[in-house]
Amino acid sequence: MPTDSRETLRCDVAVIGAGTAGLAAERAARANGASTLLIDPAYNGTTCATVGCMPSKLLIAASHAAHAARSAGTFGITVSAVGIDGRAVMQRVRDERDRFARLTRESIAEIPDDIRLQGRAKFVSPHCLELDDGRRIEARSVVIATGSAPFIPDEFSGLGERLLTNETIFELEDLPQRLAVVGSGPIGLELAQAMARLGVKVTLFDRGERLGGIRCDRVHAALKAIIEEDLALNLGVELETRAKDESIELSWNGSSSGKSEFDYILVATGRPPQLEGLDLSAAGLELDDDGVPLHDRDSMQCGDSAIFLAGDVANDQPVLHEASHDGAIAGRNAVAYPASAPGQRFAPFAITFTSPPVVRIGQSEEDGVITGTADYSDQGRARVEGVNEGVLTLYAAAPDGRLIGADLCTPASEHLGHMLAWAIQQEQTATELLKMPFYHPTIEEGLKQALRTICAATPLALPEDQDRGTPSGA
Secondary structure, eight states, X not given: OOOOTTOEEEEEEEEEOOSHHHHHHHHHHHHTTOOEEEEESOOOOOHXXXXXXXXXXXXXXXXXXXXXXXXXXXXTOOOOOOOOOHHHHHHHHHHHHHHHHXXXXXXXXXXXXXXXXXXXXXXXXXXXXXXXXXOEEEEEEEEEOOOBOOOOOGGGTTOGGGEEOTTTGGGOSSOOSEEEEEOOSHHHHHHHHHHHHTTOEEEEEESSSOSTTOOOHHHHHHHHHHHHTTSEEEESEEEXXXXXXXXXXXXXXXXXXXEEEESEEEEOSOOOBOOTTSOHHHHTOOBOTTSOBOOBTTTTXXXXXXXXXOGGGGOSOOSHHHHHHHHHHHHHHHHHTTSOOOOOOOOOEEEEOSSSOEEEEEOOTTTOSEEEEEEOTTOHHHHHTTOOOXXXXXXXXXTTTEEEEEEEESTTHHHHHHHHHHHHHTTOBHHHHHTSOOOXXXXXXXXXXXXXXXXXXXXXXXXXXXXXXXXXXX
């Protein structure tokens, strides 16, 4: 790697940030014939591998095992005692997490040395970057892919080591006894329920009254009831904290009130874009109210400039498959600048890995005129498996019943959600889906109730019932 702080490097496309989006942008730019430079302060691996998707799913997997053992009595199977070795749980989380991160770093190391620059970059002008060691980079185009970071509200900033975020919780050597979780978005919900099912006494707090961004009241009510089976839930409250010698005292008021002590507080109040230190004023970009450069989501281009965004920093859809797609679009268009080729975007699709998972796809009832709901409390296969809980709602447009979105909290909803996201992206109708085969008995059969409701509300006739005679509830 170049080390002379006095030199000026030149390239077609400079990419700031070596996470999922940045790696995809650099790869796309180089594949399209551009000379590239990739800039990152540490090259530690992606957010997904190090502090996000993978360590959280490892913790969740442990919680599934504990919950399955406790629930074995449903099937007439006796488990005399369920012991949880907190140190062993957390050690496996770290060991497997470190393996994923190592494989990611090994993949990054395959990028040629003369392309990878270690350091922090800021703009000097729209086409010039300066690293913290003094080197400068002149680039025809720049892709900003600096990711996001946990947001810590001021009232929690002085809590020291007893304050946790998704970037520090996995370093705990043992499971805590008492945990407060602040924030009921995907991170807060996932980790709160996982910790609770691992035997931690968990209380979840949020200023708002809605869990997980669910839009449908019936789906939200189902999720709320499920979450309350595992932990204490306080929505619509304001919090005050006080650090004590061996704990944190937390008091709350609003829809409910109380006071309690906790070993740790996990703050999961969002992950805003990391833009500090980039000196965007020198880039000449127009910013929105949150300080994020205004950009065209179809091309990831910032105005008419040669600067593009990719991944969480764009503050659009903060999920891995979107970050990778952003990077591919931004990298390709950075090469083509000043020409711009809009990319075909995916149907918006997000999963929260609670049990059962929460899925949000596309548009909602506010955008359509037809809804269809399916209740899984007595669905045949779900009842067989002892997981008969949850609700899903599908949203469709008139007059043909074309699917436009869905909210799910049902067994296997991460798999149902994929099927529905594909159907929505392909603009399929409820009638077309009902003409597809539904094997019996499966969780997928539960979709029929919602699909038929949509069909009945449109001028189109229901397709001929392919499973006439199937017993009710089966």
